[in-house]
Amino acid sequence: MKAFDFLLNKREEKPRSNGITMVLDKGLGLETAESLMNISGEYVDYLKFGWGTSIIHDEDIIKAKVEMYKSHDIIPYTGGTLFELAFMNDKLDEFFKRAHELGFPAIEISDGSINLAHEDKLDSIRKAKDEGFIVLSEVGKKDPNLDKELTLDERISFMQSELDAGSSLIIVEAREGGKNIGIFDASGNAKEDEIDYILDNFDGDKILWEAPNKDQQVFFILKLGNTVNLGNVSSDDITSLETLRQGLRGDTVGKIN
Amino acid sequence: MKAFDFLLNKREEKPRSNGITMVLDKGLGLETAESLMNISGEYVDYLKFGWGTSIIHDEDIIKAKVEMYKSHDIIPYTGGTLFELAFMNDKLDEFFKRAHELGFPAIEISDGSINLAHEDKLDSIRKAKDEGFIVLSEVGKKDPNLDKELTLDERISFMQSELDAGSSLIIVEAREGGKNIGIFDASGNAKEDEIDYILDNFDGDKILWEAPNKDQQVFFILKLGNTVNLGNVSSDDITSLETLRQGLRGDTVGKIN
Amino acid sequence: MKAFDFLLNKREEKPRSNGITMVLDKGLGLETAESLMNISGEYVDYLKFGWGTSIIHDEDIIKAKVEMYKSHDIIPYTGGTLFELAFMNDKLDEFFKRAHELGFPAIEISDGSINLAHEDKLDSIRKAKDEGFIVLSEVGKKDPNLDKELTLDERISFMQSELDAGSSLIIVEAREGGKNIGIFDASGNAKEDEIDYILDNFDGDKILWEAPNKDQQVFFILKLGNTVNLGNVSSDDITSLETLRQGLRGDTVGKIN
Numbered sequence: 001m002k003a004f005d006f007l008l009n010k011r012e013e014k015p016r017s018n019g020i021t022m023v024l025d026k027g028l029g030l031e032t033a034e035s036l037m038n039i040s041g042e043y044v045d046y047l048k049f050g051w052g053t054s055i056i057h058d059e060d061i062i063k064a065k066v067e068m069y070k071s072h073d074i075i076p077y078t079g080g081t082l083f084e085l086a087f088m089n090d091k092l093d094e095f096f097k098r099a100h101e102l103g104f105p106a107i108e109i110s111d112g113s114i115n116l117a118h119e120d121k122l123d124s125i126r127k128a129k130d131e132g133f134i135v136l137s138e139v140g141k142k143d144p145n146l147d148k149e150l151t152l153d154e155r156i157s158f159m160q161s162e163l164d165a166g167s168s169l170i171i172v173e174a175r176e177g178g179k180n181i182g183i184f185d186a187s188g189n190a191k192e193d194e195i196d197y198i199l200d201n202f203d204g205d206k207i208l209w210e211a212p213n214k215d216q217q218v219f220f221i222l223k224l225g226n227t228v229n230l231g232n233v234s235s236d237d238i239t240s241l242e243t244l245r246q247g248l249r250g251d252t253v254g255k256i257n
Numbered sequence: 258m259k260a261f262d263f264l265l266n267k268r269e270e271k272p273r274s275n276g277i278t279m280v281l282d283k284g285l286g287l288e289t290a291e292s293l294m295n296i297s298g299e300y301v302d303y304l305k306f307g308w309g310t311s312i313i314h315d316e317d318i319i320k321a322k323v324e325m326y327k328s329h330d331i332i333p334y335t336g337g338t339l340f341e342l343a344f345m346n347d348k349l350d351e352f353f354k355r356a357h358e359l360g361f362p363a364i365e366i367s368d369g370s371i372n373l374a375h376e377d378k379l380d381s382i383r384k385a386k387d388e389g390f391i392v393l394s395e396v397g398k399k400d401p402n403l404d405k406e407l408t409l410d411e412r413i414s415f416m417q418s419e420l421d422a423g424s425s426l427i428i429v430e431a432r433e434g435g436k437n438i439g440i441f442d443a444s445g446n447a448k449e450d451e452i453d454y455i456l457d458n459f460d461g462d463k464i465l466w467e468a469p470n471k472d473q474q475v476f477f478i479l480k481l482g483n484t485v486n487l488g489n490v491s492s493d494d495i496t497s498l499e500t501l502r503q504g505l506r507g508d509t510v511g512k513i514n
Numbered sequence: 515m516k517a518f519d520f521l522l523n524k525r526e527e528k529p530r531s532n533g534i535t536m537v538l539d540k541g542l543g544l545e546t547a548e549s550l551m552n553i554s555g556e557y558v559d560y561l562k563f564g565w566g567t568s569i570i571h572d573e574d575i576i577k578a579k580v581e582m583y584k585s586h587d588i589i590p591y592t593g594g595t596l597f598e599l600a601f602m603n604d605k606l607d608e609f610f611k612r613a614h615e616l617g618f619p620a621i622e623i624s625d626g627s628i629n630l631a632h633e634d635k636l637d638s639i640r641k642a643k644d645e646g647f648i649v650l651s652e653v654g655k656k657d658p659n660l661d662k663e664l665t666l667d668e669r670i671s672f673m674q675s676e677l678d679a680g681s682s683l684i685i686v687e688a689r690e691g692g693k694n695i696g697i698f699d700a701s702g703n704a705k706e707d708e709i710d711y712i713l714d715n716f717d718g719d720k721i722l723w724e725a726p727n728k729d730q731q732v733f734f735i736l737k738l739g740n741t742v743n744l745g746n747v748s749s750d751d752i753t754s755l756e757t758l759r760q761g762l763r764g765d766t767v768g769k770i771n
Contacts, residue, residue, distance in 0.1 A: 003319040003359055004312040006351055007342050027753025029549025035286025039318050052762030053753050055518040061553050062517040081764055085521050088768070094520055102517055113767040142764035175764075239284025239310050248309030250338055250399035250432070253370040254345070260576040260616055261569040263608055264599050292543025296575050496541025496567050505566030507595055507656035507689075510627040511602070 009246040009256065011226070014045060014073050018205045019245065020169070022046040022231035023238060024176065024212075027053050030061055034068050036235060041072035043242040046136070046169075046208075046231070048108065050176070051081035059102060066103040076103075080110025080138050080171075087124065088114050096131045109162075110138035112173060118158060122165040129166035136208065137162040140173025144180045147173070152194055156201045163206055171231060172198075174210030178232070182210070190219050205229070217241055218251045226256050266503040266513065268483070271302060271330050275462045276502065277426070279303040279488030280495060281433065281469075284310050287318055291325050293492060298329035300499040303393070303426075303465075303488070305365065307433070308338035316359060323360040333360075337367025337395050337428075344381065345371050353388045363391035366419075369399040369430060375415060379422040386423035393465065394419040397430025401437045404430070409451055413458045420463055428488060429455075431467035435489070439467070447476050462486070474498055475508045483513050523760040523770065525740070528559060528587050532719045533759065534683070536560035536745035537752060538690065538726075541567050544575055548582050550749060555586035557756040560650070560683075560722075560745070562622065564690070565595035573616060580617040590617075594624025594652050594685075601638065602628050610645045623676075624652035626687060632672060636679040643680035650722065651676040654687025658694045661687070666708055670715045677720055685745060686712075688724030692746070696724070704733050719743070731755055732765045740770050 002008055012019055023044050025033065037044070047069045054062050069076040078099055086095035099107055109124050121137070128135045139158045141147035159170045173182045180186040183194050198207070204224065210232040211217050217237075220228045226245035233241050243249040247256035259265055269276055280301050282290065294301070304326050311319050326333040335356055343352035356364055366381050378394070385392045396415045398404040416427045430439045437443040440451050455464070461481065467489040468474050474494075477485045483502040490498050500506040504513035516522055526533055537558050539547065551558070561583050568576050583590040592613055600609035613621055623638050635651070642649045653672050655661035673684045687696045694700040697708050712721070718738065724746040725731050731751075734742045740759035747755050757763040761770035 001316050002312065003314055003316040004309075004339065004343075004352070004355055006348055006355075007309065007312045007339070007346065026750065027554055029546070029551075029553050031549040031552075032286070032289055032546055035288040037286075038288075039286050039314055040284055043313070050754075051764060052518075052521065052757050052760075055516065055521045055762050056557070056753065056756055056760065057517055057553055059515050059517040081762065081767065082518065082521070085762060085767065086518075089521065091520055095518070098518055098520075113764040236283065239313065240307075242313055243309050246309075246313065248312050248338065248342060250308060250370040253338065253342065258573050259569065260571055260573040261566075261596065261600075261609070261612055263605055263612075264566070264569045264596070264603065289543070289546055292545040294543075295545075296543050296571055297541055300570070493540065496570065497564075499570055500566050503566075503570065505569050505595065505599060507565060507627040510595065510599065 007248070009248070011246065014042070016045055018229060019227040020045040020208060020229040021233055021238070021241060022048060022208055023235055024048050024050050024232045025235060026050050027057070028235060030064050030068065033065060036238070037068065037072045037074070040238040040242070041074060043238055044072070044074045046106070047074045047076045048079050049076065051079040052085055054078060055082065062102050070103070070105070075106050075134065077106035077108055077136060078104055080108040081113055083107060083109050083124070084111065084114045087116065092124065092127070096128065099133070100131070106134035106136060108136045108138060108171070112138060112140060112142040118161070122161060125162055125165040125167055135167045136169045136171055137167040138171040138173055140182045142173070142175060147181055152197055156198060159202055169208045169229065170206055171208045172210060174212060174232060176212055176232060178210070178212040178216055184216065188213055188216065190216060192223070214240065217244055221245060221252055222255060264505070266505070268503065271299070273302055275486060276484040277302040277465065277486040278490055278495070278498060279305060279465055280492055281305050281307050281489045282492060283307050284314070285492060287321050287325065290322060293495070294325065294329045294331070297495040297499070298331060300495055301329070301331045303363070304331045304333045305336050306333065308336040309342055311335060312339065319359050327360070327362070332363050332391065334363035334365055334393060335361055337365040338370055340364060340366050340381070341368065341371045344373065349381065349384070353385065356390070357388070363393060365393045365395060365428070367395035369395060369397060375418070379418060382419055382422040382424055392424045393426045393428055394424040395428035395430055397439045399430070399432060404438055409454055413455060416459055426465045426486065427463055428465045429467060431469060431489060433469055433489060435467070435469040435473055441473065445470055445473065447473060449480070471497065474501055478502060478509055479512060521762070523762070525760060528556070530559055532743060533741040534559040534722065534743040535747055535752070535755060536562060536722055537749055538562050538564050538746045539749060540564050541571070542749060544578050544582065547579060550752070551582065551586045551588070554752040554756070555588060557752055558586070558588045560620070561588045561590045562593050563590065565593040566599055568592060569596065576616050584617070584619070589620050589648065591620035591622055591650060592618055594622040595627055597621060597623050597638070598625065598628045598630070601630065606638065606641070610642065613647070620648035620650060622650045622652060622685070626652060626654060626656040632675070636675060639676055639679040639681055649681045650683045650685055651681040652685035652687055654696045656687070656689060661695055666711055670712060673716055683722045683743065684720055685722045686724060688726060688746060690726055690746060692724070692726040692730055698730065702727055702730065704730060706737070728754065731758055735759060735766055736769060
């Protein structure tokens with residue numbers, strides 16, 4: 001039973017079709033991550049081993065973390081940069097094989113840091129699906145100058161073709177910082193008209209908005225409701241985000257339907 | 258014995274009548290919190306389970322955390338938003354009952370997120386006291402625009418009546434961010450004249466200043482001495498704050514009497 | 515074996531002659547620190563018990579942390595402010611004795627917070643060396659106004675004489691914040707011309723650049739290569755920094771030779 005169950009607000013149980021929370025793991029210790037999941041793991045749907053972090057950790061500890069997250073009904077997955085490095089080094093088969101051995105049920109496919117023909121990205125999504133992975137794919141460039149070259153219509157077209165190729169969720173890039181990137185301006189404020197335009201042209205339940213900062217999370221929840229899918233959430237903020245979703249923190253008290 | 262005991266500066270032992278440190282717990286894992294208290298728990302007087310966070314955690318883990326904090330002679334308490342949600346939902350009796358069952362010796366009473374007639378706030382303080390709780394009450398609104406409508410004299414009048422109604426400490430709101438709220442401007446700088454005015458008209462030992470950022474902590478310690486009461490301290494900064502108080506960090510070396 | 519060993523980039527093994535990472539410990543719990551070292555300790559060369567933090571912790575826990583770090587082939591050392599406090603209080607002998615008893619193999623000698631004749635600083639370096647400590651010394655003042663009074667040529671002259679006196683590494687001050695101090699401007703941007711000038715006149719492998727923020731770490735790695743020595747790295751960012759060094763994070767993918 002929850003500590004103050006009579007004040008809880010109803011939220012869909014896992015596996016959720018929306019209201020998804022994706023958390024960024026930048027290299028947490030196993031025991032520390034487990035302690036955190038024991039208190040708040042039920043509010044985490046996806047757990048990203050950020051960018052290439054898992055490359056430099058021992059396989060034993062990665063396996064143990066993957067298992068631990070799965071035991072909390074969380075889907076752990078490898079960051080997009082890891083796929084990009086594998087692709088760039090012509091090691092895609094080896095990457096899929098190791099990801100399976102390590103226990104990852106899902107992987108992210110992106111082209112934020114490398115040049116990748118979009119057809120190659122779609123092929124990679126199809127191949128990963130065939131290999132049995134859940135696929136999340138990300139649209140956007142990590143370099144703000146390159147990212148700005150993408151028009152909104154191009155973004156939406158990419159999102160749709162990636163969904164058609166087999167992606168379960170399309171991630172809108174915002175990095176760990178959340179500023180001057182994608183739908184956020186240099187101050188980290190969301191460009192509301194761009195978001196509206198995307199949602200007029202794409203199924204919102206299939207979008208995972210990266211929103212690392214609290215103000216961004218509040219913005220999305222107040223604009224799109226607490227069933228919005230949010231990602232790149234800091235491991236420190238899991239509980240905070242869930243209270244925002246449930247209207248249990250000042251910013252959203254009395255504002256959640 | 259302390260590792261370098263010959264360089265320690267004297268500080269009052271717990272329970273302290275001033276120089277109080279209140280730490281904000283945003284949802285720490287039990288084991289992680291315990292590891293932190295083992296090294297620095299003696300420097301924590303009050304521990305706030307932030308806003309409505311404890312609503313969404315299992316009662317077993319909340320009980321275990323409350324017991325663990327109490328074993329370090331720390332007073333754990335429920336965040337003000339939790340009271341506000343209970344009041345708003347007409348569940349005050351149930352709230353007091355559960356808080357007792359969970360082992361909380363103290364609660365915070367505030368009206369930062371809801372409209373509450375001040376007489377109702379005072380009644381709630383009296384009722385919580387009658388129920389056997391230590392009461393901390395907070396003056397200020399979480400919405401900066403609403404917060405600005407409060408004049409300084411109104412604030413001081415509220416503080417005094419809440420103290421008279423039974424509050425042990427009056428918290429001056431600054432949230433987790435510490436900017437554009439209460440006595441802090443948009444950059445997080447303290448409004449010194451307002452602080453002076455408050456202290457000319459109210460007993461400083463009864464005020465707990467929320468000061469989440471290091472610069473704010475340094476400011477208060479240099480202005481009011483290391484016996485100032487400070488709150489909303491991040492769990493990462495417990496040791497840092499104590500070294501600031503004792504003149505063992507650059508900002509206050511040689512400046513503490 | 516590493517989880518994705520076929521994507522690893524070669525880095526020198528410990529003990530490293532360059533490419534050194536120094537991490538700041540602000541008061542981590544023993545178990546939390548151990549959990550972190552189990553996953554990423556191999557990427558940490560030096561571990562600083564920040565400023566005077568270890569003064570206020572129990573000797574048992576400091577001893578246990580020192581031993582734990584050493585078991586991961588990390589060199590733990592006492593922050594510069596601790597030396598300064600000991601010097602200021604005429605307790606240098608007692609300080610050296612306790613540091614030995616606690617198991618510290620290294621200490622930092624600085625004059626960031628106190629006035630210290632440079633000859634006294636050099637004497638202290640020599641004395642610490644004679645006592646068997648590895649010595650790191652820091653050049654720079656913690657107060658930005660005082661820090662600005664140091665000319666570049668003075669800085670370099672101090673660095674050289676401290677190296678000659680026995681320091682193993684010379685730390686360029688940037689504090690925990692990394693703004694408006696030393697070679698960083700008020701926004702935290704590096705002053706490239708000053709860095710060039712220092713490197714024209716001093717052996718770069720003997721410099722440990724404090725670079726607490728990610729942008730600063732990226733800057734140094736792209737400018738000076740991944741064998742640059744970086745310090746005051748947050749314990750949260752150990753894995754991130756190593757991936758930056760190895761070209762496994764977006765900012766440095768394809769940019770590391």
